[in-house]
Amino acid sequence: MTATDNQMTGAEIVLKALKDNGVEHIFGYPGGAVLPIYDEIFQQDDVQHILVRHEQGAGHAAEGYARATGKVGVMLVTSGPGATNAVTPLQDALMDSIPLVCLSGQVPTSLIGSDAFQECDTVGITRPCTKHNWLVKDVNDLARIIHEAFRIAQTGRPGPVVVDIPKDVQFATGTYVPPEKHTVQASYQPKTQGDPNAIAAAVELMSKARRPILYTGGGVVNSGPEASRLLRELVAATGFPITSTLMGLGSYPASGEAWLGMLGMHGSYEANMAMHDCDVMVCIGARFDDRITGRLDAFAPGSKKIHIDIDPSSINKNVRVDVPVVGDVTKILTEMLRQWKALPSAPDKGRMADWWQSITRWRARNSFAYSMSNDVIMPQYAIQRLHAATKGHDTYITTEVGQHQMWAAQYFGFEEPNRWMTSGGLGTMGYGFPAAIGVQIAHPEALVIDIAGDASIQMCIQEMSCAVQYNAPVKIFILNNQYMGMVRQWQQLLHGNRLSNSYTEALPDFVKLAEAYGAVGMRCEKPEDLDAALAEMIAVKRPVIFDCRVANLTNCFPMIPSGRAHNDMLLPDEATDEAVANAIDAKGRQLV
Amino acid sequence: MNAQFQPTGSAYFIAKEKQTVESRTLSVLVDNEPGVLARVIGLFSGRGYNIESLTVSETEHEEHLSRITIVTRGTPTVLEQIKAQLERIVPVHRVVDLTTIARELGHERPIEREVALVKVAGSGEARLEALRLADSFHAKVSDATVEHFIFEITGKSAKIDQFVAIMKPLGLIEVCRTGIAAMNRGPQGM
Numbered sequence: 001m002t003a004t005d006n007q008m009t010g011a012e013i014v015l016k017a018l019k020d021n022g023v024e025h026i027f028g029y030p031g032g033a034v035l036p037i038y039d040e041i042f043q044q045d046d047v048q049h050i051l052v053r054h055e056q057g058a059g060h061a062a063e064g065y066a067r068a069t070g071k072v073g074v075m076l077v078t079s080g081p082g083a084t085n086a087v088t089p090l091q092d093a094l095m096d097s098i099p100l101v102c103l104s105g106q107v108p109t110s111l112i113g114s115d116a117f118q119e120c121d122t123v124g125i126t127r128p129c130t131k132h133n134w135l136v137k138d139v140n141d142l143a144r145i146i147h148e149a150f151r152i153a154q155t156g157r158p159g160p161v162v163v164d165i166p167k168d169v170q171f172a173t174g175t176y177v178p179p180e181k182h183t184v185q186a187s188y189q190p191k192t193q194g195d196p197n198a199i200a201a202a203v204e205l206m207s208k209a210r211r212p213i214l215y216t217g218g219g220v221v222n223s224g225p226e227a228s229r230l231l232r233e234l235v236a237a238t239g240f241p242i243t244s245t246l247m248g249l250g251s252y253p254a255s256g257e258a259w260l261g262m263l264g265m266h267g268s269y270e271a272n273m274a275m276h277d278c279d280v281m282v283c284i285g286a287r288f289d290d291r292i293t294g295r296l297d298a299f300a301p302g303s304k305k306i307h308i309d310i311d312p313s314s315i316n317k318n319v320r321v322d323v324p325v326v327g328d329v330t331k332i333l334t335e336m337l338r339q340w341k342a343l344p345s346a347p348d349k350g351r352m353a354d355w356w357q358s359i360t361r362w363r364a365r366n367s368f369a370y371s372m373s374n375d376v377i378m379p380q381y382a383i384q385r386l387h388a389a390t391k392g393h394d395t396y397i398t399t400e401v402g403q404h405q406m407w408a409a410q411y412f413g414f415e416e417p418n419r420w421m422t423s424g425g426l427g428t429m430g431y432g433f434p435a436a437i438g439v440q441i442a443h444p445e446a447l448v449i450d451i452a453g454d455a456s457i458q459m460c461i462q463e464m465s466c467a468v469q470y471n472a473p474v475k476i477f478i479l480n481n482q483y484m485g486m487v488r489q490w491q492q493l494l495h496g497n498r499l500s501n502s503y504t505e506a507l508p509d510f511v512k513l514a515e516a517y518g519a520v521g522m523r524c525e526k527p528e529d530l531d532a533a534l535a536e537m538i539a540v541k542r543p544v545i546f547d548c549r550v551a552n553l554t555n556c557f558p559m560i561p562s563g564r565a566h567n568d569m570l571l572p573d574e575a576t577d578e579a580v581a582n583a584i585d586a587k588g589r590q591l592v
Numbered sequence: 593m594n595a596q597f598q599p600t601g602s603a604y605f606i607a608k609e610k611q612t613v614e615s616r617t618l619s620v621l622v623d624n625e626p627g628v629l630a631r632v633i634g635l636f637s638g639r640g641y642n643i644e645s646l647t648v649s650e651t652e653h654e655e656h657l658s659r660i661t662i663v664t665r666g667t668p669t670v671l672e673q674i675k676a677q678l679e680r681i682v683p684v685h686r687v688v689d690l691t692t693i694a695r696e697l698g699h700e701r702p703i704e705r706e707v708a709l710v711k712v713a714g715s716g717e718a719r720l721e722a723l724r725l726a727d728s729f730h731a732k733v734s735d736a737t738v739e740h741f742i743f744e745i746t747g748k749s750a751k752i753d754q755f756v757a758i759m760k761p762l763g764l765i766e767v768c769r770t771g772i773a774a775m776n777r778g779p780q781g782m
Contacts, residue, residue: 133627135627312679
């Protein structure tokens with residue numbers, strides 16, 4: 001590179017920096033304050049821009065893209081409303097540790113603070129919902145800041161970052177610095193290598209455990225495919241049972257022998273009972289979220305806890321642990337396996353015989369059982385048939401938030417990581433459809449299905465226009481019960497069955513809605529028609545809305561009601577109307 | 593409904609907090625860049641932590657480093673979280689718990705000092721009394737007319753509290769305090 005060709009405008013710097021950071025796709029929406037960047041996008045072919053229909057869609061699409069590829073997702077929005085609309089996906093990415101770079105336009109520096117048209121304090125608004133953010137005031141800082149944005153978004157605990165670029169900085173000419181030469185911020189140096197002594201202490205506990213359990217989370221997925229491979233090796237070497245949070249599904253295969261199913265509020269009976277009764281818990285890349293722990297003072301009372309996490313602030317945040325190991329899951333599991341294999345004598349798996357017997361007993365309780373119907377489609381059955389129909393396909397599943405999300409987690413068996421994108425921490429209705437578009441852009445030949453609810457899907461339905469524009473053949477599989485099902489379930493549990501505003505009146509005709517957008521609409525109402533309809537949906541190489549009419553009043557079980565412990569679950573066959581009405585006492589009622 | 597107060601944290605924090613609340617003085621070394629103070633303050637307000645005193649100033653000009661001194665209160669668990677959360681902020685280099693180090697060094701607390709400017713107006717006996725008391729507190733007169741004094745006083749917070757309380761009946765007009773600057777004893781740096 002010569003002295004002259006590293007001189008370029010801010011907008012050119014943006015595109016060059018994106019390209020040099022390996023970006024192939026960005027999701028965005030133009031506006032006044034980003035026009036110079038859009039002009040550059042127009043004049044190049046290296047970075048493809050996907051035009052969404054709302055900035056929230058851009059963020060979730062970039063999240064889905066990131067989750068499905070392991071790369072950083074990139075979104076581009078204008079100032080003011082463009083930036084404020086990005087807040088929901090930023091917070092979503094923060095809570096689920098998704099690497100996301102958001103570039104936003106800003107009014108010219110001379111107008112900042114004057115309440116200019118489409119001005120907002122973007123760095124102020126996004127400070128608590130990003131890992132870090134910058135306002136670029138000098139074009140000569142722009143390249144360095146964008147490279148730092150990519151470094152910070154994807155290293156350590158991944159997360160979203162915002163680079164706010166005033167319009168005059170986009171026009172100004174400055175010096176471009178390539179990524180390998182940029183100065184890094186010395187204060188940010190995440191620790192990734194686990195302390196070998198801490199790992200030794202963990203291995204010591206594990207080798208003596210009689211009732212062990214592996215409790216894994218999204219950190220395993222974030223650490224990369226090698227982490228999932230090592231996790232499987234660890235399960236095989238130790239013979240421990242394994243459960244996972246919502247975010248970690250797929251890192252260990254659902255068909256695996258040691259698999260207990262998901263744990264937590266809507267987790268399996270065997271997973272939650274094993275968590276409660278274990279003597280050694282190995283938490284790998286999970287954060288003891290309140291959906292997981294239930295009542296904290298009764299959480300795994302007799303256990304020693306090992307916690308592997310890349311974020312030191314996750315250690316001892318909700319639950320005190322005995323052996324913290326801070327670092328990257330891949331590196332720690334590598335060392336853990338090395339030490340395990342180097343033990344003077346291989347631990348006798350027979351010490352866990354009683355434990356596995358207990359697990360067999362709990363499994364026999366069959367906590368995901370439900371009553372089949374010949375007249376209406378049960379939502380659980382719909383997910384099971386969908387799972388069966390997708391076998392043999394290269395499938396990615398996203399979800400919205402609510403009952404359908406929990407049923408998808410319970411009944412759709414995930415075999416591989418990065419195949420399951422869901423809004424876990426923030427619980428964002430409207431996440432699934434744009435996320436599915438992001439996945440489809442990354443994997444054009446794959447089968448991408450958004451398992452949705454009739455309420456959630458309407459929160460970002462405008463992105464159907466985006467899906468049609470880019471021939472992204474995403475399938476929206478709506479479990480339509482005409483309710484905000486999870487809201488209704490909680491009203492039944494907590495509020496005397498007074499169903500305040502949880503019935504969706506005036507639902508659109510989803511078939512006609514799909515057709516209005518130029519997509520394919522389908523409807524299925526009878527269990528006997530379901531398999532053929534699913535086959536047809538999968539065969540269509542265009543975006544589809546599949547309106548699957550399911551039993552309206554089905555609730556999601558098993559469930560740990562708020563304020564209860566793991567061994568105090570409400571199981572489906574016990575969930576009579578009376579049990580549901582009395583499940584949560586006055587204290588639990590205040591909880592979420 | 594008589595909703596009971598729930599401690600901050602997860603929705604499942606129904607167990608009563610059994611730990612005792614204590615005070616800590618933290619020294620936070622940060623890059624002096626725009627917004628860094630807002631990040632620190634936002635962390636405290638967003639997560640429901642307490643700030644009893646906060647001071648900030650650039651201390652190493654060549655390296656653009658600022659030192660933020662925060663006095664906070666919380667249970668040991670919360671204090672551990674505060675430190676970990678502060679360390680997560682990108683421009684934060686280091687967080688040093690001065691109180692804990694002071695105890696390890698065999699002291700009760702680190703050296704903690706505040707400066708206050710105290711304006712007192714009056715005449716006659718009250719005015720003389722204010723000046724006499726200021727002298728016994730080793731306060732300096734920074735500005736004066738025949739109608740007023742501005743005293744400059746340095747010391748521990750308790751001493752300044754006491755001085756301000758004494759000045760109240762003697763014509764106290766206004767007070768400005770810097771917040772606590774703190775450092776540990778001995779030759780070692782933070």
